Amino acid sequence: MENPLAMLRVLVAEDEYFIAQDITNSLALLGATVVGPVSSGNKALRAIAELDIDAAVLDLNLEGTIDFAVADELTRRNLPFVFATGYDPAVIPSFRQDRPVREAVRHRRIGAAPS
Known part of the structure; x- marks a missing residue:
């Protein structure tokens, strides 16, 4: 099976160490x-x-x-991103709600998020 994120360099912005490590490991896989x-x-x-x-x-x-400065900069550069968070999607202002939101506890689905 082909790795869906092969050859992509993905920035992870997460301040909780164990969540960051889990997301990092999943992306690497x-x-x-x-x-x-x-x-x-x-x-x-x-x-x-x-x-x-x-x-x-x-x-x-x-x-x-x-x-949302990081999300704004990624949007300005036309780079895809997902929010990985435990917050309710309603926290995201409506003009940013076109981006996928993944709960951190279900981050293994990040690779399936549309770009």
């Missing part, structure tokens, strides 16, 4: 090269600016703050 994980919005923005990435998995709450 799907064939992705993981960038990060990074634990803050500033680190994610720096990675986007400085590193060659193809997609991203974002937690909504990084270091206690819900901030």
Whole structure:
């Protein structure tokens, strides 16, 4: 079976260590090269600016703050991403709701998210 994320560099922005490791391991099993994980919005923005990435998995709450600057930058660069979070999708403003939302506990489905 072909790995669905083979050859893709995927940024992981998640500040909870064990969740970040679990997502990272799952992405690697799907064939992705993981960038990060990074634990803050500033680190994610720096990675986007400085590193060659193809997609991203974002937690909504990084270091206690819900901030959409990373999602906005990925959108501006036309890079696909999913939100991996335990928050209700209603937390996401309507103009950002076109992105898939995956609960962190069900992250193994991230590879099946539409781009």
